[in-house]
Amino acid sequence: MSLTNVSRRHLLAGLGAGSFVLAAGLPIARGAEEIKYGAAGMPGGAVANPLIFIALAPDGEVSIFCHRSEMGQGVRTSLPMVVADEMEADWRRVRVRQAPADESRFGNQNTDGSRSMRHFFEPMRQCGAAMRMMLESAAAAQWKVPLTEVAAADHGVLHRPSGRRLDFGGLARAASALPPPAPAALVLKNPRTFRYIGKDTMPLTDGLAISTGATRYGIDATLPGMHFAVIARPPVYGGKLTHVETAACLKVPGVLKVVTIPGTPVPSEFLPLGGVAVIARNSWAAIKGRDALVPTWEHGPNAGYDSIAYRAELERTAGQSGEIVRNLGDVDKAMAGAAQRLVADYYIPHLAQAPMEPPAALVHIKDGKVEAWACVQAPQAARERLATALGVAVKDVTLHVTLLGGGFGRKSKPDYVVEAGLLSKAMGGAPVKLFWTREDDLRHGYYHTVSVEHLEAGLDGQGRPVAWLHRSVAPSINATFGPDPMRESPDELGMGVTNQALDIANIRWETGEAAAHVRVGWFRSVSNIPHAFAIQSFIGELAAAAKRDAKDYLLEVIGPPRLINPKDQNDEANYGEDPAIYSIDTARLRRVAETAAKGAGWGRTLPKGHGLGIAAHYSFVTYVAAVIEVEVTERGEVIVHKVDMAVDCGPQINPERIRSQMEGAALMGISLATLGEISFKGGQAQQDNFDTYQVTRMDAAPRAIEVHLLPGDFATPLGGVGEPGMPPVAAALTNAIFAASGKRIRALPIKDQLRV
Amino acid sequence: MITVTVNGRPIQFHDDPEMPLLWYLRDELGLLGTKFGCGKALCGACTIHLDGTAVRSCQTPVSAAANRHVTTIEGLSAAGDHPLQIAWRESNVPQCGYCQSGQIMQAASLLATTPHPNDADIDAAMAGNICRCGTYGRIKSAIKKAAGQGGAS
Numbered sequence: 031m032s033l034t035n036v037s038r039r040h041l042l043a044g045l046g047a048g049s050f051v052l053a054a055g056l057p058i059a060r061g062a063e064e065i066k067y068g069a070a071g072m073p074g075g076a077v078a079n080p081l082i083f084i085a086l087a088p089d090g091e092v093s094i095f096c097h098r099s100e101m102g103q104g105v106r107t108s109l110p111m112v113v114a115d116e117m118e119a120d121w122r123r124v125r126v127r128q129a130p131a132d133e134s135r136f137g138n139q140n141t142d143g144s145r146s147m148r149h150f151f152e153p154m155r156q157c158g159a160a161m162r163m164m165l166e167s168a169a170a171a172q173w174k175v176p177l178t179e180v181a182a183a184d185h186g187v188l189h190r191p192s193g194r195r196l197d198f199g200g201l202a203r204a205a206s207a208l209p210p211p212a213p214a215a216l217v218l219k220n221p222r223t224f225r226y227i228g229k230d231t232m233p234l235t236d237g238l239a240i241s242t243g244a245t246r247y248g249i250d251a252t253l254p255g256m257h258f259a260v261i262a263r264p265p266v267y268g269g270k271l272t273h274v275e276t277a278a279c280l281k282v283p284g285v286l287k288v289v290t291i292p293g294t295p296v297p298s299e300f301l302p303l304g305g306v307a308v309i310a311r312n313s314w315a316a317i318k319g320r321d322a323l324v325p326t327w328e329h330g331p332n333a334g335y336d337s338i339a340y341r342a343e344l345e346r347t348a349g350q351s352g353e354i355v356r357n358l359g360d361v362d363k364a365m366a367g368a369a370q371r372l373v374a375d376y377y378i379p380h381l382a383q384a385p386m387e388p389p390a391a392l393v394h395i396k397d398g399k400v401e402a403w404a405c406v407q408a409p410q411a412a413r414e415r416l417a418t419a420l421g422v423a424v425k426d427v428t429l430h431v432t433l434l435g436g437g438f439g440r441k442s443k444p445d446y447v448v449e450a451g452l453l454s455k456a457m458g459g460a461p462v463k464l465f466w467t468r469e470d471d472l473r474h475g476y477y478h479t480v481s482v483e484h485l486e487a488g489l490d491g492q493g494r495p496v497a498w499l500h501r502s503v504a505p506s507i508n509a510t511f512g513p514d515p516m517r518e519s520p521d522e523l524g525m526g527v528t529n530q531a532l533d534i535a536n537i538r539w540e541t542g543e544a545a546a547h548v549r550v551g552w553f554r555s556v557s558n559i560p561h562a563f564a565i566q567s568f569i570g571e572l573a574a575a576a577k578r579d580a581k582d583y584l585l586e587v588i589g590p591p592r593l594i595n596p597k598d599q600n601d602e603a604n605y606g607e608d609p610a611i612y613s614i615d616t617a618r619l620r621r622v623a624e625t626a627a628k629g630a631g632w633g634r635t636l637p638k639g640h641g642l643g644i645a646a647h648y649s650f651v652t653y654v655a656a657v658i659e660v661e662v663t664e665r666g667e668v669i670v671h672k673v674d675m676a677v678d679c680g681p682q683i684n685p686e687r688i689r690s691q692m693e694g695a696a697l698m699g700i701s702l703a704t705l706g707e708i709s710f711k712g713g714q715a716q717q718d719n720f721d722t723y724q725v726t727r728m729d730a731a732p733r734a735i736e737v738h739l740l741p742g743d744f745a746t747p748l749g750g751v752g753e754p755g756m757p758p759v760a761a762a763l764t765n766a767i768f769a770a771s772g773k774r775i776r777a778l779p780i781k782d783q784l785r786v
Numbered sequence: 787m788i789t790v791t792v793n794g795r796p797i798q799f800h801d802d803p804e805m806p807l808l809w810y811l812r813d814e815l816g817l818l819g820t821k822f823g824c825g826k827a828l829c830g831a832c833t834i835h836l837d838g839t840a841v842r843s844c845q846t847p848v849s850a851a852a853n854r855h856v857t858t859i860e861g862l863s864a865a866g867d868h869p870l871q872i873a874w875r876e877s878n879v880p881q882c883g884y885c886q887s888g889q890i891m892q893a894a895s896l897l898a899t900t901p902h903p904n905d906a907d908i909d910a911a912m913a914g915n916i917c918r919c920g921t922y923g924r925i926k927s928a929i930k931k932a933a934g935q936g937g938a939s
Contacts, residue, residue: 102881102919237875240883242866243819243859247884250818258813283802312813314805317825386823386831386884386918435821435884436918468824686878690921694881697920720828720916729909731922 067608069149072140074133074410076149078156080164080210082135083113085127090185090199092119097129097136098146099407101385101437102694103752104687105146106235109154112683115226116158116219117165119198120185126235131409131429139431141407142442142552143605144650144750147683151748159218160210168204169196221681221744230685236433247435248405251392253461257286259453260316260467262323263305263474266713267548268296268330274306275324282322284315289456291449296331297510298549300415302449303474309453309462317467329713335547337709337716340480341377344544348375348484348503352540353517356528356600359536364497368488372575376485376564377777378760380708381478382723383553387435388466389446395420395459400427404447405434412444419448420455438698439552443476469718476551477708479504483564484542493576495532495587501540502527504560509546517541518557524603526561526649526757529596531616533589547713554698555756558649563703566645566761567776570768580765581627581644588646591617605651611747612651618678618740619646622655625676625738630657639663640671641770645758650750652679653740656696656762658732662771667785670700670732670763678740679749685739692737692755699759701726704786707779730786788852792817793861803849808832810848811858819859819887823916830915833888833895834858840895842914859887862894869932870894877928881919889915893929902933 069076077083085093094110110126113119129136138149162182169187170177173194180189186197198205226232239245264270276288286309293304306325310316365371391404393416400420406412406429413429420427434441450464466474481504488497508519518527518541528539553559566584573583594614596604604612623646630642639661646655655676661669675692682688705724709716717723764775767784780786788799792815799810806825811817811834820843823831827842834843835857836850862868870890873879880886889912896903896911903911908926917925 100882102883104881233875234878234880236883237878237880238866240880240886241871241874241890242862243817243887245883246818247821249822250812252816252818312801312805312809313822314802314809314813384918386829386882386916387821388823433884434882436882438918465822468826468829690878690881690924693923694920697922698918701920719826720824721826725916725918726920727913727916728922728926729913731920735923 067606069138069153071606072138072149074138076153077135077137078153078213080157080161081206083154083157084117084161086198086202086206088199088202090123090197091125092123092198093125093127095127095129095136097139098150099139099141099409099431099434099437100236101141101407101434101441103146103691104234104684105141107232108147108684108687109150110235111226111232112151112154113158115224116155117162118182118184121226123185128431131413131431133410139409140411142439144753148651148748148750151683155218156213156216159216161205163211163217164205164208165198165201167208168201172196172204227683228681228685232684232686245433247387248403248432249387249390249435249465251403251432251463253392253394256392256461256463257309257311257457258313258316259307259309259462259464260320260470261291261305261307261449261464262320262325263303263470264293264327265473266329267332270328270330271305271325272328273326278322278324279308279319282315282319284311285319286310287457289453291452297512299511300411300443300445302445302452307453309457313465332547333713335710335713337379337480337711341482344480344482344503345375347542347544348482348501350542352501352542354538354540355523356539357537361497361499361536361538364536365486365488368496369491370489370575371486372571373486374568374571374776376483376560376567378481378560378563379778380480380548381553381702381706382472382475382708383438383440384471384723384725385434385436385438385440388468388471389441390463390465391447391450392461392463393447393450393454394461395454398422398426400451402427402447402451403430403432404444405432405441406444406447407434407437407442408444412447415444415448416451420451438554439556440476442552468720472708472718472723473715475708476510476549478553478559479507479550479557481560483560485564485568487568487572489572489576493578495534495572497536498532498534499538499540500527500565501542502561503542503544504557505544505546505550507550507552510549510551514546516543516545521603522557524601525557526565526647529599529601529604529614530565531588531594531614531619531648533587548710555649555753558647558757559702559760562645562647562757563760563778566647566758567764570643570761570765571774574768580769581623581632584623584644584646585620588616588619588623591620605750607651614648618653619648621740622646622653622676622678625740626655626657626674629674629676629736629738630659630672632657637661639770641766641768643762643765643767643769645761645765647757649754649757651747652677652749652751652754654754654758656758658762658766660763660766660770662767662773662784665785668704668767668780672734672736673732674736674738675755676738676740677755678742679751679754680742680746681744681748682739682742688739688751689737691751693735695755696735696759697726697731699756700732700763703760703763703778704730704780788848790848790851791855793857799848804847806844807834807846807848807851807856808843811843817858817860821884821887823885830892831885831888833891833915835891835895838895838898840892859891862891868894870897870928873928873932877924877931879921879924879928881921885915885917889917889925893925896929897933903929
């Protein structure tokens with residue numbers, strides 16, 4: 031999600047759809063009244079200039095710039111691979127370089143929303159194709175032969191009639207001096223001739239470096255004479271430092287300086303929470319120095335935030351009429367006439383992304399120029415905030431994007447980069463590496479929202495749903511960026527509430543009021559997590575009430591194959607994509623559900639204590655279903671035997687990384703369902719490390735994860751991959767637990783109710 | 787003064803003997819392959835070998851390494867060709883990669899004592915190493931592959 035995009039979209043909502051042609055992939059000048067979709071709808075748009083993304087060296091090395099942040103999704107392999115394929119480069123002679131933050135040069139760099147491949151596949155193809163044509167032109171000119179007689183292949187250009195060949199290295203200078211062909215003149219490869227795209231064989235760009243410890247993440251950034259810093263932040267969001275005793279801290283050997291950082295009033299957006307920084311000669315001294323501080327805090331208006339009381343408040347709100355956001359038919363009448371009525375509330379607490387690398391950044395300032403190294407998902411946002419905080423022009427900030435040791439949405443918010451900048455300034459511009467400890471990460475996060483989803487349904491005499499009410503109650507991410515809207519935004523509701531494909535005649539969607547008391551932020555798949563958990567669980571509950579097979583019932587609720595225009599669902603968001611191109615295709619949703627079920631052997635006789643659960647969900651314009659086989663022992667122990675994930679994301683550019691993302695999503699989904707909870711008392715997070723905020727470890731991981739990739743041709747628009755695996759997992763797991771044991775889990779985490 | 791042998795090289799240490807090895811290796815010696823994840827021996831990202839056995843460097847003071855041999859990921863093999871490193875690459879194990887130094891060092895310690903581990907051995911040895919990206923299945927198959935057991939992914 032991009033905030034810029036969201037607010038701009040809201041501004042323009044209702045003013046008519048544009049007619050952007052996706053295949054062009056380039057920003058096209060258009061009237062201000064038109065809504066832009068896809069990459070063109072993002073700040074910076076898409077750039078497809080080969081001279082920006084590709085550098086040829088005389089020795090034949092081809093440097094390809096990756097302008098999106100690598101956080102494990104494989105983008106430093108997948109995007110450059112697209113360029114290499116189109117330009118006929120040999121992958122073994124490609125060097126991947128990370129682009130610094132510069133959206134005016136590279137186009138949009140905000141690596142979230144599962145957008146990198148779907149927005150930049152075409153532009154990267156165009157870059158590669160353009161460079162291939164430039165190499166061919168250079169060779170033809172050198173040989174003085176017609177262009178039609180030459181062709182690029184295998185890192186060189188061949189003159190077919192004579193068999194002469196020139197390596198890309200020999201053509202580097204001449205080709206790079208040519209103007210790129212006009213977009214209309216580009217000839218893209220026939221997908222049948224792809225050498226890397228769609229193949230299942232790509233090694234990881236950083237595989238060797240990772241396996242030898244040579245990778246550099248934000249926390250590894252190093253400069254000579256660098257200082258190390260940690261910050262003691264207000265324990266409650268919106269709190270302030272009133273006094274600090276620093277004497278003991280300053281006595282810790284290695285501590286250099288204690289600096290007070292002003293906080294940012296609520297809503298604090300991407301800016302620091304403030305507090306007291308300890309700057310030291312090494313990390314250990316900084317940590318010890320911070321332990322020796324005696325700060326006094328004024329906790330402010332969120333000091334009463336208590337997760338137990340708040341959950342009760344959410345449940346009360348969920349039990350009362352809300353604000354109607356969409357309506358189909360007459361729910362009240364259909365409920366009144368129903369043979370059977372079901373009601374359920376589903377709860378998911380706050381969660382923390384907890385990437386293994388905590389936030390970190392290195393900044394130094396010299397002669398009015400700022401240079402930074404940081405593990406950021408949103409490089410341009412980080413660069414702009416840094417410029418503002420340090421009072422310099424954006425052009426005077428160079429921000430190098432390091433590898434990210436996990437992101438999951440946390441590193442979309444660059445507050446830590448600003449902190450590092452302020453500390454460098456306080457040290458006269460000397461290089462300062464600011465890092466967060468795990469305690470900082472869990473106590474001062476941008477947490478996943480907390481939610482109660484209230485579901486009601488009426489079934490007819492045959493057990494078919496005739497009425498459906500969904501009341502969603504959760505604080506909004508927008509409260510982190512502006513006045514608290516006190517309810518979910520259309521973008522959040524477009525993550526699986528209003529755009530849910532349900533073949534039910536009478537449906538009402540409502541929201542309830544919920545105030546934010548923490549920095550609510552994006553967490554991998556965002557609001558889809560609670561929405562899919564509730565909806566897919568409830569469909570499971572209805573199937574049980576109707577005494578029907580859960581898979582058959584799910585397919586019936588999805589309904590017959592049809593295309594649904596997101597606009598007809600009051601969904602203006604649609605993940606930023608053109609509703610004319612990205613309609614919701616229930617045939618594809620059905621197919622992933624059927625494929626996952628088949629993979630799991632749905633319908634077979636299971637061992638005693640075992641059960642299968644299913645869930646399917648559309649998000650980030652991709653279709654994913656999960657079927658999970660669990661065993662619930664007589665001692666109430668949950669063992670996950672197998673997860674079958676089926677995904678239809680359109681064409682598969684790097685199938686190997688799609689599979690790894692689905693494996694990871696299955697794991698993270700199980701982790702949050704079984705163990706995940708950040709709770710608050712007195713406004714303060716009660717979990718502060720991996721002992722209290724537990725995550726799934728190898729011994730509790732599924733015994734097997736099988737990923738089924740649905741075939742997708744290149745005529746189908748691309749879907750997202752990083753996030754859409756997450757939403758169906760929790761419900762598939764709890765549906766399986768129900769099938770295995772008869773126990774219905776409506777509140778996460780499961781650890782409070784069963785042994786996990 | 788403390789003498790620690792790091793990746794085969796004896797080094798004199800003059801600082802706070804209670805400093806965890808993690809920070810000494812990273813901040814003073816520039817061996818950045820060993821990662822900080824929790825500081826409480828809860829996640830395994832900082833795993834190194836002390837006289838050949840896996841330990842959490844974030845909870846091991848430099849004093850505990852006096853006159854002993856420390857091996858980090860950088861010193862596991864001369865050319866990145868330890869069987870585990872090869873298996874890791876062949877299986878495309880990593881996602882973000884941050885925890886993988888620790889995973890490999892932990893697995894190397896396991897194979898040193900249990901050359902042919904079964905699933906339960908691997909679970910028991912590796913449960914202290916968190917991977918938030920969820921690469922456990924591939925880690926397990928790469929360990930088996932390195933142990934010469936094939937190990938399908």
